[in-house]
Amino acid sequence: MKGLFIDASPALAATLDAQPRPAGIEVDLNLAAQVEPETLPGLLAGYDFALNDHSFMPTEVMRHCQGLRHVIFLGTGARSYMNPEALAELGITVHIIKGYGDRAVAEHAFALMFAAARGLAAMDRAMRAGTWRRTEGPELAGKTVGLMGYGGIGREMAMLCRAIGMRVLVWSRTPRPEPGITFVELDTLLEQSQFLSLHLLLDDSTRGILSAERLARLPEGAILVNTARGDLVDEAAMIEALKSGRLGHAALDVFALEPLPAGHPLTGLDNVTLSAHSAFRTPEASANLMRQALEIAGRLG
Structure with a gap:
């Protein structure tokens, strides 16, 4: 079986090269x-499978990829870049990789939550511009954090939040009661969450789940953290809520359109902290990712 990593960054290429290959598997790199x-x-x-980190694969284009039988998407968000069901009809199976970076993403969400609460990005911007700006923000201990979704990342986030004394509420489509975690209905979660962190997969049932109406249920001044998928949120409604101050702050690693275009409204708001879809980018997570990708490739033959 021969595959091509179609959009390999130098870092991921080096990580892939460091992993042992399953017998009979070749992987070429397209940097x-x-x-x-x-x-x-x-x-x-001429390739049997493709490794895809973040490139779009429109169905009409993929129809002309004769001989390709598998796409191994490096993560869980394949639907943001392709239509797996439509590709399956063409004889191309899409594989996703779960769990490789649960701790990495949770730690990033946790860091964004702290940064948003204490206004770190605003102070950094001001000081770089020559202004001595001091912000004030709440301590997180004793505050309520709501988690939308409770897969591997949500569980890691809950553990981190509990460790500093936060009250953790969870809404999940598949509740799994655990000590120290309170599962509630979605409306209750929204109404009581001073901090809201999103940890849902994106599919037809979750696209736009955080609508204008649901954003309005959050306590005034609440802080939103999103390291999951941008399309979970009604972005226009979120921007309006940020402008009015109804939503206190948004700390975002993911966006409806990526890369975030220059001059995007979010870049002009002071109560926004931004990172470039990098929550999962740690050496440890990358090694897990490449190892699992090769394991999937090894099962294809």
Whole structure:
């Protein structure tokens, strides 16, 4: 079986090279920040499978990728870049990788929550501009954090929040009662969460789940953290809530459109902390990711 890593960054390429290959598996590297969709048929000619980090794979383009039978998406968010069901009809199976970076993403969400609460990004921007700005923000101990979703990342986030004395509420479509965690209905979660952190997969049932109406249920001045998927949130409604101050702060690693365009409204708001879809980018998580990708490839033959 022969595969191509279509959009390998130097760091991920090096991590992949450090992993042992399963017997009979070859993986070539295409070092590229992003692959233009129209180039995919030529790029993937002669390959059985593709590793995809973050490149779009439109169905109509993939129809012309003769011989390709598998796409191993490096993460869980394949639906943001392709239609797995439509590709399956073309004979191309999409594989996703879960759990490789649960701790990494939770730690990033935790860091964003702290940064938002204490205004670290605003102070940093001001000081770089020559202004001595001092912000005030709440201590997190004793505050209520609501988690939307309770998979591997949500569980890690709950553990971190409990460790500093936060009250943890969870809404999940599949509740699994655990000591120290209180599962509640979604409306209750929204109404009581001083901090809200999103940990849901994106699918048809969760797209836009944090609508304008649900954002309005949050306590005034609440802080929103999103390290899951941008399309879980009604972005326009979130921006309006931030402008009015009804939503106190948004700490975001993911966006409806990525990369975030220059001049995007979020970049002009003082009560926003931004990171570039990097919550899962740790050496430890990358090694887990590449190892699991190769394990999937090894099972394809």
